[in-house]
Amino acid sequence: MEDLLNYYSTLSFLEIIAVISSLLYVILAARTNVWCWPAAFISTAIYTFLFYKFYLWMDSFLQVYYMGMALYGWYCWNKHTEEFDAKKVQLKVYQLKTHIIIIISLSVISIIVGALMDAYTPTDFPYLDSTTTVFAVFATYLVAQKVVENWLYWIVIDSVSIHLYVEKDLMPTAFLFTVFIGLAAYGYYKWRKEYKTYDGLTVNLAS
Structure with a gap:
């Protein structure tokens, strides 16, 4: 425990800010609080720099995308500001066959992008x-669109990401993503409960 405390006492100030703002983003998003998006913007701006520095270039690119999505999410959740009520914002659920198509499509894209990164960049x-x-x-995108199953995607993504960060000795970030898994489970429970309570919308993109 003492070694762990000593390690955290020597953390980069930037990484500490990124960890705190990331936690705020997930907690506020799980509670459908619109202020999650400014927190997301701050954390992603910092992680853009950190991941580039540690040769996780796809993750660095992802953070740039997140910054844009933070602005998009802020817009989507506030488009009718005068009517905004977190409990009245319509949540959506995608059907299973829609998710199957999404997962297959994203897997193919991942292989193609991975091959390009392997051939043309020094990324690990x-x-x-x-x-x-x-x-x-x-x-x-699913978070911004208030799709309930976004949290299930994040549980899997965060689990895989932990391995990457441990290998690159980004231990605070690895710990952060461990916490994210628990928060994602909480987010799914809360959004699913609100979906059933406030008559959400079931969407079938495969049809």
């Missing part, structure tokens, strides 16, 4: 890094 873990990036891009 090109296929694994590309897979978490591609799926996270789509999962972030």
Whole structure:
């Protein structure tokens, strides 16, 4: 325990801010609080720099995308500001066959991107890094669109990401993503409960 405390006492100030703002984002998003998006913007701006520095270039690219999605999410959740009520915002559920098509499509894209990264960049873990990036891009869109199953995607993405961060000795971030798994489970429970309570919308994109 003492070694762990000593380690955290020497953390980069930037990484500490990124960890705290990331936690705020997930907690506020799980509670359908619109202020999750400014927290997301701050954390992703910092992680863009950190991941580039540690040669996780796909993750660095992903953070740039997250910054844009933070602005998009803020817009989507506030488009009718005068009517905004977190409990009245319509949540959506995708049917199983829609998710199957999504997963197959994203897997193919991940392999293609991984092959390109492996051939043309010095990035580490090109296929694994590309897979978490591609799926996270789509999962972030699901958050902005208030699709309940986004949290299930994040549980898997975060689990895989932990391995990447441990290998790159980004231990605070690895710990953060461990916490994210628990928060994602909480988010799914809470959004699913609200969906059933407030008559959400079932969407079948495969039809």
